[in-house]
Amino acid sequence: MFFKRKNWLSGYITIEIKGQYPERFFDLCAKYDIPSWDIKKMGETSALGKIKLSDLPKLRIVKRKTIYKVYFKGKNGLPFFLRHLTFQKPLLIGFFVATAVIFFLSNIVWRIDVSGLDEEIETKVIQQLEEYGVEEGNFQWNVGSPASIQKQLLTDVPELLWIGVKKNGSAFHLEGVEKTIVEKEEEETAGHLVATKEGVIEDLFISRGQPLVRINDVVYPGDILVSAYLNESEEDDEEERNPVAAEGEVIAKVWYKSEVTVPLDNQYHVLNGKSEQKHYLHASKYLIPIWNFDNPEYKHYQVDVEEKNFYFLKWKLPISYINQTIYEAELKEEQLSEEKAKKIALEQGKRQLMREIPHDAEITDEKVLHESVESGKVKLTLYYTVLENIAKKQPITQGD
Amino acid sequence: MKKIKEKFMTAFTRTFDLPSEVTLELPRITMVGSIHAYIENHQGLIIFTSTELLLKVHRGHVRIKGKGFVLKTMIDKDILLEGDIKDVTFEQS
Numbered sequence: 001m002f003f004k005r006k007n008w009l010s011g012y013i014t015i016e017i018k019g020q021y022p023e024r025f026f027d028l029c030a031k032y033d034i035p036s037w038d039i040k041k042m043g044e045t046s047a048l049g050k051i052k053l054s055d056l057p058k059l060r061i062v063k064r065k066t067i068y069k070v071y072f073k074g075k076n077g078l079p080f081f082l083r084h085l086t087f088q089k090p091l092l093i094g095f096f097v098a099t100a101v102i103f104f105l106s107n108i109v110w111r112i113d114v115s116g117l118d119e120e121i122e123t124k125v126i127q128q129l130e131e132y133g134v135e136e137g138n139f140q141w142n143v144g145s146p147a148s149i150q151k152q153l154l155t156d157v158p159e160l161l162w163i164g165v166k167k168n169g170s171a172f173h174l175e176g177v178e179k180t181i182v183e184k185e186e187e188e189t190a191g192h193l194v195a196t197k198e199g200v201i202e203d204l205f206i207s208r209g210q211p212l213v214r215i216n217d218v219v220y221p222g223d224i225l226v227s228a229y230l231n232e233s234e235e236d237d238e239e240e241r242n243p244v245a246a247e248g249e250v251i252a253k254v255w256y257k258s259e260v261t262v263p264l265d266n267q268y269h270v271l272n273g274k275s276e277q278k279h280y281l282h283a284s285k286y287l288i289p290i291w292n293f294d295n296p297e298y299k300h301y302q303v304d305v306e307e308k309n310f311y312f313l314k315w316k317l318p319i320s321y322i323n324q325t326i327y328e329a330e331l332k333e334e335q336l337s338e339e340k341a342k343k344i345a346l347e348q349g350k351r352q353l354m355r356e357i358p359h360d361a362e363i364t365d366e367k368v369l370h371e372s373v374e375s376g377k378v379k380l381t382l383y384y385t386v387l388e389n390i391a392k393k394q395p396i397t398q399g400d
Numbered sequence: 401m402k403k404i405k406e407k408f409m410t411a412f413t414r415t416f417d418l419p420s421e422v423t424l425e426l427p428r429i430t431m432v433g434s435i436h437a438y439i440e441n442h443q444g445l446i447i448f449t450s451t452e453l454l455l456k457v458h459r460g461h462v463r464i465k466g467k468g469f470v471l472k473t474m475i476d477k478d479i480l481l482e483g484d485i486k487d488v489t490f491e492q493s
Contacts, residue, residue, distance in 0.1 A: 021447070023445055026445070026474055027444055027445035027474075029474070030445075030476050030477075031476065033476065035475045035476075036471075036474045037472055038470060038472065039470065039471035039474060040450070040470050040471075041448060041449045041450050041469070049471075049474075
């Protein structure tokens with residue numbers, strides 16, 4: 001009937017009642033709120049019936065009030081089935097072994113695809129991958145995350161411009177783009193040389209073109225320094241003139257102004273090399289420590305977390321392994337003297353400038369325009385004179 | 401006294417069109433062909449064999465005869481009988 005399934009889950013027992021008019025026992029059961037079913041009369045003095053396992057204590061009470069004899073004939077349902085299973089050791093062991101095997105196989109790297117690369121670089125990438133442990137047959141938990149592999153590959157294989165590492169279940173897909181070294185074509189398009197920055201011309205090295213400026217001229221960004229038209233002043237007929245690609249270097253004095261502030265008290269954390277590893281199992285929102293239970297007594301620390309997932313077939317298990325590394329940090333406080341802060345500010349200003357100017361430029365002069373100490377900070381306004389090439393090619397648009 | 405009460409209840413049930421099995425404590429027997437009989441509101445099982453079922457009901461007995469009887473469910477006041485039903489009789493007492 002409708003509740004049979006439910007009864008199977010909670011378990012039911014078949015009982016045999018012996019005595020005069022055994023059916024009346026079931027009637028009594030019904031009165032005591034013990035539902036029974038499949039009642040069959042087996043003979044004059046015996047009847048079979050089924051009751052729920054959970055009603056067994058109530059049945060005992062009912063039985064004590066009667067003279068009927070109750071025999072247990074059969075046990076069915078999930079509770080009995082499970083109990084029965086525990087006696088079947090080989091079956092149970094087999095089941096666990098099979099699950100374990102599937103679990104291990106699910107966590108093995110099965111395939112590595114590399115696409116978009118030359119054979120030569122591909123083998124190089126694969127070799128590099130093997131070094132990281134990414135090879136067919138290795139366990140996935142020995143392998144770093146795709147993002148870290150990607151990063152490592154990019155630094156270790158210089159031929160790669162970009163590589164995408166994607167993990168798809170038990171397979172790694174790598175898609176690479178090579179750096180193609182393009183032979184720089186000599187750009188022979190005609191053009192002027194124009195100034196990129198404001199400055200005073202210091203030196204001119206022109207290999208082609210007509211210089212329009214002289215040493216000590218002040219130029220502004222966009223000014224034509226070297227013209228593509230030769231002999232401009234002599235020929236007026238513009239149609240006749242052939243523009244050339246102006247080439248050369250125009251060294252100019254360029255000034256930079258920058259403001260640097262340096263705080264007088266510095267506070268910073270320094271890792272002192274001491275670290276502790278902690279291992280956890282992570283299940284939904286619970287962290288279960290499995291190794292190294294005590295917390296290190298670090299006053300200041302920094303924590304690195306590495307998480308590794310487990311797979312069963314293609315499903316990610318809700319359990320993961322977490323490796324925490326706790327580094328001890330030391331808080332360093334430093335009180336700088338104004339002298340020292342100024343020195344640091346000067347260095348910092350220079351570093352900033354170096355980032356802005358081309359590397360063949362030369363800093364010729366450095367001046368402190370303004371210096372002040374305000375609310376624990378040293379503020380410097382610096383002024384630099386730099387010699388650098390300010391010429392830039394500007395092609396002449398044709399056919400206009 | 402009892403008869404007056406009974407008469408009153410019958411009249412009461414008729415006037416207000418109430419289900420009689422509720423007000424008069426009568427059994428309700430639902431049958432599916434001749435294979436199932438669902439008896440509600442009985443007052444006790446007296447005899448059950450594979451060929452006969454005798455139930456006590458209000459003012460009398462119900463006797464069901466047939467073959468291969470099995471009580472499919474038995475909950476407090478309800479009985480579901482399965483088998484080959486031949487005959488249902490009311491015995492007034």
